Amino acid sequence: MRAIDLLNGRLKLRHLVLVVAIADQGSVLRAAEHLHLAQPAVTRSLREVEHILGVELFTRGPRGVTPTLFGEAFVEHARAVLAELRRAGERITGLADAEVGTVTIGTLLAGSNVLLPRAIAALKQDRPGITVIVQEATFDAQVPRLLDGEIDLILGRLNPIDDMRGLRQITLYSEPVRLVARKGHPARDRADLELADLLAYPWVLPLEQTALRRELEQVFRAAGLRLPTDLVECTSILTVRTLVQDTDMIAALPELVARTDEQIAPLPVPLDPVRRQVGVTLPDQRPLTPSAQLMLDHLREQASMVTRAGAA
Template identity: 55%
Template sequence: MDPERLLDGRLKLRHLVLLTTIAEHGSVMRAAEHLRVTQPVVTRGLRELEAILGAEVFDRGPRGVTPTVCGEAFIEHAQVVLAHIRKAGQHVAELTSGQVGTVTVGTHLAGAGLLLPKAITRLKRERPKVTVVVKEAPPDVLLADLMAGQVDLTVGRLNASDHGGRTRQIQLYSEPVKLVTRAGHPAQALDAPRLADLTHFPWSLPVANTSLRREVERVFFEAELPLPEDRVECTSILTLRTLLEESDTVATLPVLIPQRDDRLAVLPTPLPSVSRLVGVTLPHERAHSPSTQALLQHLRDVAAEIRVMLRPAADAG
């Protein structure tokens, strides 16, 4: 296919919306319901798009549709195009409305307890009419939302991947991940407890297929220990706090969380292979709205203060 055919006027934004909606819902029927149009309208639009591309973008099956190889490639680009357009509209709206705007930020544990709340507080003090939407979810969900333009930036632990050049990361500080219990937990009375001394307690582990979960599993593997049988897998910091406070649960948490809560206590058991970098992940080469840029600057400023707070913990660990 000649790529210039995509610029001859036949390809419309509605084709991209139809494509990404079908991919998200896995069904023409469910896409039609979501878009509040009839199924024939969606089917016709999909056929028009495939005619323009000269390739099928979905394999049809009895239980829905799945993207073809060509479809997966084009869907990724379509999501980027739509995300740019949404951000352009948001940018114009903010420029014409003074200090009014919206910024959506995703977060998962690291940064959620201090960095992000402090940055939001400062942003709201500076721009009270800006709406801040905070989404807490596992990292893979936040990445998908970031790529689709539904999240402007994410705050949390960083990993080594730039996701195929689609993202860029800003390192803000290094925060140790520690084993945490309630104050007065029986393990707190142990002298230099090893991991093996803790496995009979209930545990809260990061959810499967996250980088923190893989790193915690590596700690158990290197200690030649199985994962605790009595465990929950939790992504909600509010739920996790309650589990810790009201039971003998052991959990892995960024050290700033227990440092600011006298109901929680850190165990001295080392976690040497667990990553510590906290920062911001942004979509690569996407323009950012004034509200997003302002929040990012406040995140940088708060992070500078946190680095000072963490120096004693870094010296001790």
């Protein structure tokens, strides 16, 4: 198959926007509504792209469209191109007027409770015109979006990135993890409480693909125990806190989360091996936009304040 020349002027920016919209919406009709275009115009433009590429990008079905192998590959590159163009526009705007811009943060459990809200508040006080977008997901789910430019940085517990080229990490502070429960939890009445005693209660743990979950599994194995069978898997800090507050569930949470909640408290069962660094993960080669750099500056400042408060 000959190489396709996509720089000869036939492929337009609107083609990229349209293909991504179809992939996101799952149908030509919904994509047309999303783009405020007539369906025949969207269908015609899709045929133009497929003719230029010489392949079919979507298979049509009764419930919409599904990307083909070629479609998945093209959509991935189209997203990256559009993300870079958005970043270029934001950077030009930021250079011209540092009072406006957008920063998108992918957040994990650690750092989302205290550090991030404080940094956002400080940023907004400094630059009210900057829009901050926070998106919560696991680290593995955030990385491709970081590399594609859809988010500017990932905040949370630092994960090993030896096998992930194109990333760099900045440590902000170190924070232990504690086993927590509500203050009236019946386990608190037991003398010499041990990890094995807590298996009698329900647990809420992070998802399997998270670093914290893997470390907790190692703690259980080291104690000769299996994971709890009465289990909820969740990474939403709001959901975890509510479950712990309203039920007898036990959770493993960063110390700052436990320390700032009046209704929950650590249990006297140590998790000494589970102490990880909290920081930001950034793209190695792509420079930060002015808005993202300001966000990073405020994260560093607030992390320093959190560290000093913890040492006091």
